[in-house]
Amino acid sequence: MTTATPDHWHLTALLDGEPGPGGFEVAISALEQDATLRARFERGLLIGQVLRGETSTPAARTISARVSAALATEPVPMRPARRQRVPASINRPAAALAIAASLVAVAVLVGPGLLSGPAMESPGMARNIAQQGTAEPAGSDDAQADAQVVERWTMEEPAGSTALDALLVDHRERASASGLTGFIPYAAVVGQSGLR
Amino acid sequence: MWRLLPRDTRLLIIVVGVCWLALPVGAVDSGQERSSLELLGRMAKALSEREYEGTLVYLNGHQLSTLRIAHRIDGGQTRESLLALSGPIRAVARGHQSVTCVLPDARAISVPRHPASAATLHSGALDIERLRSHYLIHLLGRSRIAGRDTRVVGIIPRDDLRYGYRFFVDEETGLPLKTDLMDSAAIPIEQVMFTEIEFLEEADKQALVSTPERTRPVAALSAQTATSTTPADPSKIVDAAPWHFTALPAGYRLVAADPPRAQAEAQVEGGRRWFMISDGLSTVSVYVEPDQEHGFTGYKRVGAVHAAGRLVDGHQVTVVGEAPLPTVQAIADALRTQP
Numbered sequence: 001m002t003t004a005t006p007d008h009w010h011l012t013a014l015l016d017g018e019p020g021p022g023g024f025e026v027a028i029s030a031l032e033q034d035a036t037l038r039a040r041f042e043r044g045l046l047i048g049q050v051l052r053g054e055t056s057t058p059a060a061r062t063i064s065a066r067v068s069a070a071l072a073t074e075p076v077p078m079r080p081a082r083r084q085r086v087p088a089s090i091n092r093p094a095a096a097l098a099i100a101a102s103l104v105a106v107a108v109l110v111g112p113g114l115l116s117g118p119a120m121e122s123p124g125m126a127r128n129i130a131q132q133g134t135a136e137p138a139g140s141d142d143a144q145a146d147a148q149v150v151e152r153w154t155m156e157e158p159a160g161s162t163a164l165d166a167l168l169v170d171h172r173e174r175a176s177a178s179g180l181t182g183f184i185p186y187a188a189v190v191g192q193s194g195l196r
Numbered sequence: 197m198w199r200l201l202p203r204d205t206r207l208l209i210i211v212v213g214v215c216w217l218a219l220p221v222g223a224v225d226s227g228q229e230r231s232s233l234e235l236l237g238r239m240a241k242a243l244s245e246r247e248y249e250g251t252l253v254y255l256n257g258h259q260l261s262t263l264r265i266a267h268r269i270d271g272g273q274t275r276e277s278l279l280a281l282s283g284p285i286r287a288v289a290r291g292h293q294s295v296t297c298v299l300p301d302a303r304a305i306s307v308p309r310h311p312a313s314a315a316t317l318h319s320g321a322l323d324i325e326r327l328r329s330h331y332l333i334h335l336l337g338r339s340r341i342a343g344r345d346t347r348v349v350g351i352i353p354r355d356d357l358r359y360g361y362r363f364f365v366d367e368e369t370g371l372p373l374k375t376d377l378m379d380s381a382a383i384p385i386e387q388v389m390f391t392e393i394e395f396l397e398e399a400d401k402q403a404l405v406s407t408p409e410r411t412r413p414v415a416a417l418s419a420q421t422a423t424s425t426t427p428a429d430p431s432k433i434v435d436a437a438p439w440h441f442t443a444l445p446a447g448y449r450l451v452a453a454d455p456p457r458a459q460a461e462a463q464v465e466g467g468r469r470w471f472m473i474s475d476g477l478s479t480v481s482v483y484v485e486p487d488q489e490h491g492f493t494g495y496k497r498v499g500a501v502h503a504a505g506r507l508v509d510g511h512q513v514t515v516v517g518e519a520p521l522p523t524v525q526a527i528a529d530a531l532r533t534q535p
Contacts, residue, residue, distance in 0.1 A: 013279075014279065014285065014287075025275060025276075025277045025289035025290075025291055025296075028277070028287050028289045028296065028298060029289070029296075032296075032298075032304060045285070162303055162305065163490060163491070164492070164496070164503060164514070164516075165297070165299055165303070165305055166305045166307060167481070167483055167503075167514055167516050168498065168501060168503070168516055169288075169295055169297050169305055169307050170307045170470075170481070171479075171481040171501075171516045171517065172295075173290075173295050173307055173308075173309060174470075174472065174479075174481060175472075175479040175481070175518070186276075186278050186288045186290070186295075187252055187254045187263055187265075187278065187388045189286075189288055189297060190261075190263065190278055190279075190280045190286035190287060190288050190297065190299075
């Protein structure tokens with residue numbers, strides 16, 4: 001019988017999606033710092049794919065080397081490396097209250113088409129539907145513009161993709177500091193799979 | 197009989213009738229307004245104060261992912277993690293000082309975490325009239341998510357230049373259990389929904405506090421601490437020199453930038469400048485840096501986020517935001533150097 005070590009916990013956290021008391025953060029950090037652990041993680045990933053009858057990803061075998069290579073070229077500094085002390089007086093509840101206070105004054109009307117989403121039980125909904133009609137659906141201009149868009153984030157140069165991803169994460173972080181949507185917008189950052 | 201009444205009397209009856217009909221409608225609308233705004237305030241508070249762990253599904257177009265989320269508060273600061281349970285391993289860990297992402301091809305990115313005090317959206321006085329002219333906010337009834345009762349509030353744009361939201365707010369805790377990002381036709385572009393959620397009890401919090409942190413976050417990566425930003429004060433003009441924006445999309449304006457000291461450093465060291473353009477709710481970041489030949493020109497998209505890149509006077513300009521493409525494109529086109 002073997003005793004579970006912290007490394008076991010980290011692997012379990014990532015492979016089974018079961019975070020320990022510290023969430024996934026500690027496991028991700030440990031994986032990034034320990035090449036042996038990364039190799040074990042890859043093997044676990046591959047075994048899991050085979051056991052579940054999934055198409056195995058050959059690239060998974062090279063994750064260690066790629067992570068190492070990525071780390072060699074990382075980090076992507078977002079500003080000149082100058083350490084500054086984080087203000088001790090960060091007051092998230094106060095920020096939340098500020099949001100609440102500011103939103104109290106926002107005008108309230110009902111938007112068109114909103115009712116097509118969830119199952120509604122509000123008695124005022126029928127009247128609101130009748131009052132709608134101010135918003136116009138996305139027009140053909142938008143569709144035309146979309147056609148010009150490179151479909152995915154992938155760029156020819158990996159450094160370009162990494163830099164753009166870093167900007168995306170930085171933007172998310174700055175925009176979510178208000179607390180209106182919290183951490184949840186990050187779901188979009190990792191929600192996109194290999195089709196990026 | 198109606199015709200027998202004097203004309204003035206008929207007019208009076210019509211006016212009284214109209215007023216009688218209008219009053220309850222106004223009262224209901226006023227009540228709805230108050231309720232929806234209270235709900236949004238409660239939601240923002242819950243997002244910063246509640247500790248939870250759960251499973252999310254993320255839907256964008258035809259792409260569906262399952263994610264595991266954990267949100268903890270440790271010593272008054274939040275710590276969060278998100279792990280993709282389907283497809284390639286992707287993860288986000290948000291510690292005290294930095295946000296680290298592991299992306300699909302094992303690339304890792306770390307950016308400094310920005311303090312709540314640097315909030316750019318609502319840190320200053322909100323320009324109510326400006327917001328009112330671009331969004332509609334209303335309670336949309338009740339629904340059930342992850343086995344829990346929720347109240348639904350919608351924030352919908354009046355035009356095609358911004359996205360809207362629909363929040364399904366847990367009646368008991370105030371946490372948004374489902375968030376829809378919508379276009380102006382209220383068609384969901386991106387949806388994030390809890391399928392299961394567990395709130396951390398007091399006993400678990402004690403256990404968490406006593407758990408020593410085994411490793412420091414991502415020593416190999418950048419762990420720069422965040423500096424505060426120039427806040428969004430509507431009465432204060434944000435200094436963007438030597439850059440300026442012309443003809444921004446309707447309702448949008450420059451609301452924040454890195455503080456003057458960081459700007460000066462960026463000028464001297466050839467670093468990156470950052471500006472935030474907002475309409476009061478929707479935000480777009482503008483990054484300007486000397487061209488290093490691995491930037492891009494044109495437009496790109498990931499999920500609901502659009503990015504536009506162009507070169508201006510030897511500088512790479514990259515605009516990133518959760519806004520429709522024409523908006524992001526127009527903001528990129530609006531940047532000029534001051535004459």
